Amino acid sequence: MTVSKFAGVLIGFAGVVVMAGSSAFSETERHLAAQIAVLAAALSYAFAAVFGRRFRRLGVPPLTTAAGQVTASTLLLLPVALVVDRPWTLAMPGASVWAAVLGIAILSTALAYLLYFRLLASAGATNLLLVTFLIPVSAILLGAFVLGERLDMRHYAGMALIACGLAAIDGRLLRRAWGPRIDAPEIYQGRDI
Template structure:
């Protein structure tokens, strides 16, 4: 499954640079809403074709879909797109990679899942990585610090959505829940765009690179990325799929360098490394089990041959 994993990492990692280009020429919430409207146009038919049931039948079904729509999609994307007006996509990708660490901490606090001092260390390392990337000036609240703060709030919102969906016991399949979430998230973002007073730019003012960037974000990373994400969830599981978060910053930095000529700075690299270590500390047990499963599968495969 290395090829699907690599393709999804490329699609989602490159999307951070695409967002950076697009929000320089159009309102952020409008772009985010349109992105998920396009995703919904693909995900909903996919769910209809592959799942036996799409209609919620319980409060748990509605709660899981609502939490995903409000936090995992609407809240996360709103903060990400607005924050991307102030920071490069490569920096935003590093900050977003803290979401698994934040998710583990919130799960311990809100769902009373087991945690220990090592989990706290992992969370502190995640925050330290964000600070290294942001490099805030104590004497002034610069645009970079504001942007990093907004994107980090997006990562927290994503984590709240992940924990929120786990607090329910839905009978709907994951794909069906995600279909409802994309529809609800897109609607919430578009309503937020109207309430924020955003208006579409005149077509003549939007350069070709912004249109190409948005098409990539909506079609490749959005619609196509979600279909591949569902496949990975079904075949390799949630823990392994989560690791894509740590390939995305590498891809984003490479794409930013190749497309925009942005240098890959030492603080960004070090910050990403610290965040990755924090993730390893927090998810050490799940990662160990995932490695054990992989090794066992290889041993069985060799024995069969």
């Protein structure tokens, strides 16, 4: 961890906080469980990438890794779904519901995990996790363009901070501006920064 990378992480995190606004941190107790669940999911996502990096060293192909992860998570959640949802008491869903489920299963889950593990194998865990800074940006932009939500100045400021944080983590702009040796290894290979 270099100074510029550490600063980039802090700047990017500050951008996410600015985009969320102060109201996100002043909710009542009834939202506390949901906020903890979101933080736990983000932490699990980070651990998964670092742990998933080991599969490359073991020679496990990305398709096998993705299939194993989806199968294991299905088996873990099946008992919970049976107890909580009691699917035998629900009406049979229509064709549009089955099409939506298949679309989510094939495109948004299976294909997404296949791409995820291929990127993990080629780019490394650190580079792959940098995309998480772009999730709030894409969510805000989709809300504005698809749902017609209004963007405040804090949203633009947060996106600018995230862009600056990613640029600092990447380091290429800093090296170009201040020379080849700014907080970076002598040989920059672009992998797992």
